[in-house]
Amino acid sequence: MFVFLLSNCFSRVYLEEHFDPGWEKNWSRPEKVKRGVLLGKFRSSAGTYYADEIKQRGLETMDAHRYYLFYSNFTEPFDTRDKDLIIQYTVRLDMYIDCAGAYIKLLGPPNKQVEFSNESQYSIMFGPDICGANLHQTKVAIGYNDSYYTIKDNLNANKDHLTHGYTLIIRKNNTVEVKIDGETKISEKLQDLFDIPKVTTIPDPNSVKPADWDDIEYIIDENDKKPADWVDDEFIEDPDAFRPPSFDDSMEWVPPMIKNPDYIGEWKPRFIPNPNFKGFWTPKMIEVEPTPDPQFGHFQSLTFLGIDVFQSCPGTILGNFLVTDDEEYAKKALKEAFLSIRSDEIESFDIHSDATKREKVRESKYNEKDYDVFQKLDAMSSDDEVLKAKKMDALKAKKESEKIKEKKLKKKEAKHDYMNEL
Template sequence: MDLDKEETETQPESDVSFQVTYKTPVPTGDVYFAETFDDGSLNRWQISKTVKEDIDDDIAKYDGRWNVEQLKENKVPGDLGLVLKSRAKHHAIAALLDRPFVFQDEPLIVQYEVNFQDGIDCGGAYVKLLSAVEDLDLEQFHDRTQYSIMFGPDKCGEDYKLHFIFCHKNPLNKDVEEKHAKRADVDLKKFYTDRKTHLYTLVLNPDNSYELLIDQSTVSRGSLLQDVVPPVNPPREIDDPHDSKPEDWDEKAKVPDPEAVKPDDWDEEAPAKIEDPTALKPEGWLDDEAEFISDPTAEKPLDWDEEMDGEWEAPQIPNPACATAPGCGEWKRPMINNPQYKGKWKAPLVDNPNYQGVWKPRKIQNPDFFEDLQPFRMTPFSALGLELWSMTSDIYFDNFLITSHREVADRWASDSWGLKKLVASANEPGIVAQLMIAAEERPWLWVIYVLTVGLPVGLVVLFCWPKKTEEEYKYKKVEVPQDDEEEEEEEEEEEEDTADKEEDKEEAAADPAGGK
């Protein structure tokens, strides 16, 4: 697998952003089934030609279309997959294994890829491992065809599931009952909404342990003996269906104290509410004004028939005189809780000396009891099928694998799904673009972005912006105000100085010799 980065101009999202040399994966060990669809054909597969029972004819047919094609986005040149092409139709397609899988001493590993290319509204992408029975006919594959295991994603509304269901045969009466594994331990929503190819893996071990993985990470694990509903093994004892509670059985844990006596001052007649004795009528209350009056502007309709409609009365409107008053009509004190109210006296409860506990029917041996300590040993299966209804089209499947060897499954995943994951990662937008895309889908995220980014920036600016020092301030000379007397003295001195200068000039002009 060679990967070389390619510098290209802006391309559509569906184009790969670097060169890949793809080779169809080949199993590195023993497998029961391996399918890549890279030959572009469905020669190995059989599309069902039957109809569903007990539903309307117009939707009973398995007429949903299948096609082999590339992914819409994050394409890997040369890599093809099986695509469910119809919406609101029944789809069924199946293929025989190279040889049946028999549950004995080796694990079962089922692995395949799914991409909900257009998202998913309501529908599934699970596989069924069809039981190896004599009457198995893939052309007649439908919802009631016997299967040993059902595994894979399913979604409707906001219920996101990863199914693991196995069919257990009752060793006593041979009835077959579905057993459902517990729900996954993680939130599965992103696997249905991100439009990426995800790898689904089921590992089932001979010790009855199981593990469900998505993208090679465990999302659920448990035991066939302890973590499925209903349980594989019924209880040893059950309630006797013929037992009944005796008529004199006393289940009351508490009873009224027979020795209690009502106190003499207990007043059962005291009302729960009384008028507030401290209340005073608000000043300005209009006792003589009605709260509502007849509308003086109303007129009897022309078609009013008093014989048929009765006497006409003008509609009532709020009394305008009450608009500025605290109230109109008869004033009544408001009601308050009566501090003397005690209600009907009841004797206090005490422990019932005749209490016998909650009655339960006696236990008897369960006539249908059995103990199967190896539920792993299910009915062998000989085919893999997809029997689906979906309200969304273009569900992509690829690289089915059934084996008993974990290392074979891991290498298969590395050579197939691992390459898709690498291409998808290279084509992902940057973190800023991802945040913008997320905000387009959920506008409330803008509030989070503003608080997360804007608030810290504002605080940094507030506390770190440089402040002016004392040297940067410019000072002006401020003249101190003087008294009026000082101002007059200064003016007189200035006038005397001016007069002396003028006298000196006149003397100099009169004596040109300058005293020579």
């Protein structure tokens, strides 16, 4: 886990996931899935090659031709109307990828997490989508009044087999920035990047929310207590350590600290619906000349991150998820988890790629061994037809003999397994 100080005391991290031990408790599958939808399985993995196995752990897709639905709740609802929104994560595609979505969605009320699906209304969609030779784009879409708006120009996504970092920033000043691997690819105003719907009414600036209006939807459950057996001490004194005989007795000896094997993580109370919640207060609306809606791209309440993709080939790894309102924190997190080890990952990939190629060559040579023998026999002159026929018959007889031996061996093994079961 990577820990940095936020840039200021008012900044918040609403979701951060590096798939440390115990990550499973932060993620869930929807309870209801549409009939006919086959869900694939995830696992925490850094894949078959990596620069740092811990830093590069992520959710790896495991099954071909499956849908993947998974979500994780924010620590608290995120109101982005007067804050910057930063979404960031890393993606690595499998070496044999054909068609695979690797984008994420941010959602909020009135969505129900337990019913999260590809039909759930989302607020933001962001990330790479790969399919075939022609489609490799970075999606940026915003939900607004039951419709979805995408960026006007296509933004390519990386289709290689290295890790890449994707960052989306929607600022309260209505500017948008998209970064890939920390480098700015798009930096525009919202109204220039999207065809923003125009409105004829706006909130009355003189309309004031009543002082007793409670618009906090979720509150901490005061009755939720930390379990007695919850272990939140990340480090403990090494029980096997002992004071060296040569240690200076005039000094206090302190055993070294080690990682606590029973460490579960920091305990946090759950959130429950606020019984005094009156709803999201909205001011009175007044008519104006048609103008782009200033609320487009800003949301009252984002509550969870969802993965909703289809993959024909498994092996995609998604990790280092971060949702925050602090740009500097996001920069530091990307550098620590990804940018600092890029060159090492490239070296690891090259070694893995060379080994894979050598293995394929060995398999190819083994499979072509018999084929080469037949080719040599075919090349013999017509004067050697008798000898050629004899060698052909001998080779065929040898192959038939090998098949018979293999069948006998399988029968023997099956009988052995049956007797063991008895």
